[in-house]
Amino acid sequence: MKKLYHYLSPLLILALMLGSLPVVAAPAPAGGMITTQEALAAERSQSDRERIHAVLARDDVREQLVAQGVDPAEVEARVAALSDAEAAQMAERLDQMPAGASVVGALFAVFVILLVTDILGLTNVYPFTR
Amino acid sequence: MIDCLSGQPTSNRNARPAGVLALVLLLLLLAGCATTPRLDDATRSAIAPRVLIDDMPFHGQRDYQCGPASLTMVLQHDGVATDVDTLIPQVFTPGREGSVQPEMLATVRRNGRIPFVIEGRFETLLSELDAGHPVVVMQNLSLPAWPLWHYAVAIGYDLQEETLILHSGMEAGRKESFKRFDATWARSDRWAFVALPPGELPATIGAEAALQAIGDFEGVQGSEAALPAWEALAARYPHNAMAHFGLGNARHAAGDLEGAISAFGNAAAANESLAPAWLNLGLALEAAGRRAEALEALTRAAALPGRWQSHSREALERLSE
Numbered sequence: 166m167k168k169l170y171h172y173l174s175p176l177l178i179l180a181l182m183l184g185s186l187p188v189v190a191a192p193a194p195a196g197g198m199i200t201t202q203e204a205l206a207a208e209r210s211q212s213d214r215e216r217i218h219a220v221l222a223r224d225d226v227r228e229q230l231v232a233q234g235v236d237p238a239e240v241e242a243r244v245a246a247l248s249d250a251e252a253a254q255m256a257e258r259l260d261q262m263p264a265g266a267s268v269v270g271a272l273f274a275v276f277v278i279l280l281v282t283d284i285l286g287l288t289n290v291y292p293f294t295r
Numbered sequence: 296m297i298d299c300l301s302g303q304p305t306s307n308r309n310a311r312p313a314g315v316l317a318l319v320l321l322l323l324l325l326a327g328c329a330t331t332p333r334l335d336d337a338t339r340s341a342i343a344p345r346v347l348i349d350d351m352p353f354h355g356q357r358d359y360q361c362g363p364a365s366l367t368m369v370l371q372h373d374g375v376a377t378d379v380d381t382l383i384p385q386v387f388t389p390g391r392e393g394s395v396q397p398e399m400l401a402t403v404r405r406n407g408r409i410p411f412v413i414e415g416r417f418e419t420l421l422s423e424l425d426a427g428h429p430v431v432v433m434q435n436l437s438l439p440a441w442p443l444w445h446y447a448v449a450i451g452y453d454l455q456e457e458t459l460i461l462h463s464g465m466e467a468g469r470k471e472s473f474k475r476f477d478a479t480w481a482r483s484d485r486w487a488f489v490a491l492p493p494g495e496l497p498a499t500i501g502a503e504a505a506l507q508a509i510g511d512f513e514g515v516q517g518s519e520a521a522l523p524a525w526e527a528l529a530a531r532y533p534h535n536a537m538a539h540f541g542l543g544n545a546r547h548a549a550g551d552l553e554g555a556i557s558a559f560g561n562a563a564a565a566n567e568s569l570a571p572a573w574l575n576l577g578l579a580l581e582a583a584g585r586r587a588e589a590l591e592a593l594t595r596a597a598a599l600p601g602r603w604q605s606h607s608r609e610a611l612e613r614l615s616e
Contacts, residue, residue, distance in 0.1 A: 198578050199571040199603060201541040205510050207571075207602055208537065233390025243385065243398065246405040248511035251397035263483065264393025265433060265446040266359040275441050282438060286475045289436040290443060292466075 206249075219249035222256035229259045331457060331474040338418040339454065342425040347451035347460060348372075351429055353467040354379050361464060362386050362394025365431050365446040366402055368462055369490045372429055375406050393444060396433065396486060401515075408490040409512045409524060411497045411505065415485025417477060419499045421452055426498035428489040432461075435482035444483070494523030502532045509541065518548030529558065536566030543575060555579050563595070570599040574607045581614055590614060 223244050230240045247255065255262070282288040352371045356364040363382040370377050386394045386402040403410035413419050413430070423430050430449040437443035447463035458470040480487075489497050493512070496505060505528055513521035525542035532538050543558035559576035562569060577593035580586075593614060596607035 198544065198547065198575045199606075201510055201537075201544045202514050204540060204569075204571040205506060205537065230388065233388045235388060235390075236384055239384045242405065243401065246401035246515050247397055248401075248514065251401065251511075255395065255397050259388075259395065260391070262391075262395045263433070263435070263442065263444040264388065264391040264395050265362045265365075265399075265444045266391075266393030279437055279441070286472065287478050288438060289434070289471070289475055289479050 219253055222249075222253045223247070225256040226252050226259070229256070233259070331472075332417040332477045334418060334421070334454075338422060342421055342454075344454045345452070346421075346424050347468075348424070348427060348429055351448070351450045351462065353462050355465040355467075359392045360387060360394075361446045362399055365448050365462075366399065366490075368448050369429050369431055370403070370406050370408060373408050373490060373492055375408065377406060394446070399431070399446070400488065403488075403490045404512050404515045407516060407520065408492055409508055410488050410490050411500050411508045412486070412488045413497055413499055414501070414504075415487065417473070417485075420449060420487060422499050423489055423497055424449060424452055428491065428497060430487050430489055432480055433483040433486040434476075434479040436479050439482060442482075445479075449487075492523075493521055494527050496524075496527050496531055502528075502535045502538065505531075506535075506537050506541070513541070513545070518545040521545055522549055529561070533561075534565055536562045536569045536572060538562075539565060540569065540572050540575070543572075543579070547575075547579060552579060552583050556583060563592070567595075568599060570596050570601055570603045570607060573599070574603055574610065577607075577614075578610060586614070 226247070227240055227244050230243060231237055235243065244252065279288055279290045283291050350372070352368055354364045354367050357379075360379070360383060363379050363386055366382050366386060367377060367379045370382075382402060385405060386398050388394060388398070400410040400412070413423060420430055420432070432447055432449055434445045434447060435442050436445050445464070447461045449459055449461050450468070451460035452458065453460070453470075456470075457473045459473060459476045461469050461471060461476075463469050463471075491497065493509075500508075509521055509524045509528060512524065521541075522545040525538065525545045528538040529535075529542045539558050539562035543555045543562060546558055547555035556576065556579045559572055559579055562572035563576055566572070573592050573596035577589045577591075577596055580589035580592060590611070593607060593611040597604065597611045599607070
């Protein structure tokens, strides 16, 4: 077993290093034009570190969406359509974000309070109050 | 056991009136916070007194699916061939039993339209409706403690009646008083967006917000799809260097080298310290075979300190050899 690790660990280290290379090498395309996205990111004084963070955030969002029951076949296209800032936001707090659903999940005591606030025109939970 | 009870005399006799009083005070406090939004005079005189976008398709929501339903309505209004069943797997998150804001915007991008988050003010909302743009709004129909998040599409208003007209939930063309709407909209920090085809801009958008929205769209759909949007932005904000810069890159990607050179030139003229503009101008001139002008532009780029300086110097050295 120990012998197996002996061979495996250098391979693993190599694979991890190679895997992380394209991310680090992404900014500064040699000799090429600066893209609008790079220039905008630089204008907002976004550091390389934040940009690498954004790449990692996408992996995180991918996992979270699958965990939230999204069809794995759809996840890739959904993550690709997010901007860097949106991906970072979702990676951080997908489970607490407001999710538009319009279904009440509240208790009966709350029903009475909401009924009164509805009548006062502060909320809009029950259509029959209008 | 008995000891515990004997220590408590009948002290809760007066609790009910006190509770009622507290509740009334709380409601008065809440009512005091919500007032009918007042429009500033400039907006009131600039927009039509009544607006209704009448060619607006309606799709009633099924359980939890106000997000996909709202998106279907605005996308179909924009001429995208799609329906609720196509959009549900694109935006709905089963685990959250709803759709989150970033994914609402991302789905618009996926369908070839640009989502512009507009400034959260009542004036902005009405101005967009006046310009004929339906607005997707996020509301919390309930109180902050028991949120009831909801997406709806604003399609018109009536200043005289002080009502907003929305396609919302199962109800087409529902009228909501400005006061009630604003109270529920304020709880989402007045979040709202319009979805427009590339080339059209919101009536109220600022240069920075538009740059961000178009840049994000370009990142997903590519430069050629974004080209009309950059053209429109550079025309709307002729003094904004980044708008011209984005236009230059999009034209370059579309194979229009001379157009790209003129746009990069405008960008560098609008902001002489924008190093990427000089750099891309130089590289485009080099590609067009105009070596002397390319050298001049790259020299300007290489003289500017910042993150692109070494990159510019390399390009300059390569051309000077």
